[in-house]
Amino acid sequence: MKESTDRYQQWIVGIILTVAGILVALPFIWMVFSSFKPESEISSLVPTLFPKQFTLENFQNLFENMNFGLYLKNTIIIVLCSFVGLFLNAMAGYAFAKYQFKGKDKLFYLILATMMIPGQVTMIPVYLILNKMHLTNTMAGIVLPGLVGAFSIFLFRQFMTTIPDELLEAARLDGASELRLFMQVVLPISRPILAVQGILTFIAGWNSFLWPLIIANDENLYTLSVGLSLLKGQYGGNYALQMAGSTFMVVPIVIIFIIFQKHIIDGYTISGMK
Amino acid sequence: MKKSKTPYFFIAPTIILLSVFSILPIVVALIISFTDINLTGLADYSQINFIGFDNYKEVIKDPIFLKSILNTLFYVIFGVPFVIILSLAVALLINFGNARIFKAFRVIFYMPSITNVVAVAVVWSYLYNPQLGLFNYLLKLVHLPSVPWLQDPIMAKISLIALALWRAIGVNMIIFLAAIQGIPKTYYEAAQLDGANGWKQLTKITIPLLRYAIFFVSITTMIGWLQFFEEPFVMTNGGPLDSTTSVALFIYHNGFQLSNFGYAAAGSFILFIAIIIITLVQFKFQNKNVDY
Numbered sequence: 001m002k003e004s005t006d007r008y009q010q011w012i013v014g015i016i017l018t019v020a021g022i023l024v025a026l027p028f029i030w031m032v033f034s035s036f037k038p039e040s041e042i043s044s045l046v047p048t049l050f051p052k053q054f055t056l057e058n059f060q061n062l063f064e065n066m067n068f069g070l071y072l073k074n075t076i077i078i079v080l081c082s083f084v085g086l087f088l089n090a091m092a093g094y095a096f097a098k099y100q101f102k103g104k105d106k107l108f109y110l111i112l113a114t115m116m117i118p119g120q121v122t123m124i125p126v127y128l129i130l131n132k133m134h135l136t137n138t139m140a141g142i143v144l145p146g147l148v149g150a151f152s153i154f155l156f157r158q159f160m161t162t163i164p165d166e167l168l169e170a171a172r173l174d175g176a177s178e179l180r181l182f183m184q185v186v187l188p189i190s191r192p193i194l195a196v197q198g199i200l201t202f203i204a205g206w207n208s209f210l211w212p213l214i215i216a217n218d219e220n221l222y223t224l225s226v227g228l229s230l231l232k233g234q235y236g237g238n239y240a241l242q243m244a245g246s247t248f249m250v251v252p253i254v255i256i257f258i259i260f261q262k263h264i265i266d267g268y269t270i271s272g273m274k
Numbered sequence: 275m276k277k278s279k280t281p282y283f284f285i286a287p288t289i290i291l292l293s294v295f296s297i298l299p300i301v302v303a304l305i306i307s308f309t310d311i312n313l314t315g316l317a318d319y320s321q322i323n324f325i326g327f328d329n330y331k332e333v334i335k336d337p338i339f340l341k342s343i344l345n346t347l348f349y350v351i352f353g354v355p356f357v358i359i360l361s362l363a364v365a366l367l368i369n370f371g372n373a374r375i376f377k378a379f380r381v382i383f384y385m386p387s388i389t390n391v392v393a394v395a396v397v398w399s400y401l402y403n404p405q406l407g408l409f410n411y412l413l414k415l416v417h418l419p420s421v422p423w424l425q426d427p428i429m430a431k432i433s434l435i436a437l438a439l440w441r442a443i444g445v446n447m448i449i450f451l452a453a454i455q456g457i458p459k460t461y462y463e464a465a466q467l468d469g470a471n472g473w474k475q476l477t478k479i480t481i482p483l484l485r486y487a488i489f490f491v492s493i494t495t496m497i498g499w500l501q502f503f504e505e506p507f508v509m510t511n512g513g514p515l516d517s518t519t520s521v522a523l524f525i526y527h528n529g530f531q532l533s534n535f536g537y538a539a540a541g542s543f544i545l546f547i548a549i550i551i552i553t554l555v556q557f558k559f560q561n562k563n564v565d566y
Contacts, residue, residue: 025382028389101278110292111288117296125302129294214530243396245396246393249393253388
C-alpha cells in the first residue's frame with residue numbers, strides 16, 4: 001500500500017518537472033526551429049513549430065552579408081586570451097595555497113575584497129584608465145580588464161591547499177625548479193578544478209558582450225554578441241535572421257555544457273560548500 | 275620555503291591586473307565623482323574642475339535617477355522572493371525523484387544561465403512581439419486578450435523579471451541541491467520512526483537546515499538584482515518612458531552615452547553604498563535569527 005502511493009507521488013513530481021522543463025526549454029526549441037524557416041514563414045500570423053520549408057539561407061546570410069566570420073574569429077581570440085588569464089589565476093592560487101611569504105594574508109584579503117566591488121562603479125574609471133593607456137579600440141583593452149578574477153583565484157587556492165606538501169618536497173629534492181614543479185606536478189593534480197574553471201572560462205569568453213561593446217568602435221573588433229546586438233538593432237523585423245544568429249551563438253555552448261555538465265554541476269558541489 | 279622570491283613571481287601578474295582594473299578604479303571613481311569631467315575633460319585634463327558635492331546633490335534630484343531607484347526596488351521586491359521560492363521548489367522536486375531521469379532536469383533548468391544574454395534578448399523579444407510573438411499567439415488560442423509585454427510600463431518590468439527569473443533559477447537550484455544532499459539521512463530516518471509525514475519532514479527538517487543556503491542565495495540574489503542591468507539594457511534600453519531603467523542602466527547611460535563621467539560616478543557610489551548598507555542589514559537580521 002505504502003509502496004504504491006510512493007510510486008504515485010514519484011509520477012506526479014515527474015510530470016510537474018516535465019511540464020516546467022518544457023516551459024524552460026521552449027525559448028531554445030523555438031529559436032532553433034525558427035532559424036531554419038524562411039522569413040515569409042516567420043511573419044505569417046499563424047506560427048508553426050516545425051519549419052514547413054526547411055532552409056539554410058539565414059545562416060548563409062549571416063556569413064556572407066553580416067561578417068559573422070570576423071566576429072567568430074574575434075570571439076575565439078578572446079576565449080584564447082581568457083585561458084591565459086585562467087593560467088595566471090591558477091598560479092596565484094598556488095602561491096597563496098603553498099607558500100609562506102610576507103604580506104600573504106593581507107594580499108589575499110585584498111584580492112577577496114575586489115569581489116565586493118560592483119561592476120558599475122569600476123566601469124567608467126576602467127574606461128578612463130584604458131583611454132589614458134591608449135588601449136581603447138584595441139584587443140588588449142577588451143581582454144585585460146577581465147583577465148584575472150578573485151573568485152577563480154579563491155577556488156584554485158581552496159583546491160591546491162589539499163595537495164600534500166610531501167609530494168612537492170619530494171619533487172624539489174629531485175631538483176625540479178619551482179616553475180617546473182607548478183607546471184608538471186601541481187597543474188596535473190589540479191585537473192578537476194581546472195576542468196570546471198576551464199569550461200566556465202570558455203563560456204564567459206564566448207559570451208563576452210559589454211566590455212567589447214564599450215571598448216570597440218571598430219567593426220574589426222566586434223565579438224559575436226556585439227554583432228548579434230547590432231543585428232537586433234538594424235534588422236529588428238527580420239526574426240529569421242536574428243534566430244539564426246542566436247542559434248549560432250547558443251548551440252555550441254549548449255553542446256559543450258551537455259558534454260561537461262557533470263563537471264560543472266558537481267564542481268559547484270565540491271567548491272561551493274567547502 | 276626559503277625561496278622568497280618565487281611566490282611574488284607567481285602572484286605578480288594577478289596582483290598588478292587587479293590593482294589596475296579593480297582597486298585603482300575605485301579611487302578614480304571617488305575622485306571623478308567630485309569633478310565635472312566629460313568628453314572635453316577627457317581630451318584635456320586642464321578642463322576638469324573640482325565641484326565638490328554638486329554631482330551628488332544633483333543626482334539625488336534627477337527625476338530619472340529617482341525613477342530608476344523605484345524601478346530597481348520593484349525588481350528587488352518581486353525578483354528576490356521569486357528566485358528563492360522557484361529555485362528551492364525545483365531543487366526539492368528534483369531531489370524527491372528516485373529515477374535516473376531526474377538528473378537530466380538539472381541540465382535543462384541550468385541551461386538558461388549559461389546562454390548569452392544578447393541571444394536570450396533576441397529570442398525573448400521575438401517571443402514577446404505583440405503581433406508575431408508566440409506568447410500572444412498562445413493567449414489568442416485560449417481566447418484571451420493579447421498582452422503588451424514590453425509596451426506597457428508595469429508589464430514591461432514584469433516581463434523583464436520573468437526573463438531574469440528564467441536565467442537565475444539554474445545556479446541557485448544547484449546550490450540548494452548541494453545543500454539538500456548535505457543533510458544527513460539519519461535525521462529523516464529518526465523522523466520517520468516518530469511517524470512524521472513528508473510535509474512535516476520538509477518543514478521541520480529540510481527547510482530549517484537549509485537556512486544557511488537560503489541566506490547565501492538571498493544575499494547574492496539581492497546584490498544581483500540591485501545591479502540589474504543586462505536584461506533592460508538589451509531588451510528595452512530602459513523604455514517605455516524610462517519605466518524599466520535600473521540604477522545600473524542609469525549609470526551606464528550617463529557615463530557612456532552622455533559622457534557625463536563625473537555625474538555617473540556619483541550615481542555609482544550611491545548604488546555602492548546602498549548595496550553595502552542593505553547587505554549589512556541582512557547580515558544583522560540573520561545573526562538575530564540564528565539560535566542553534
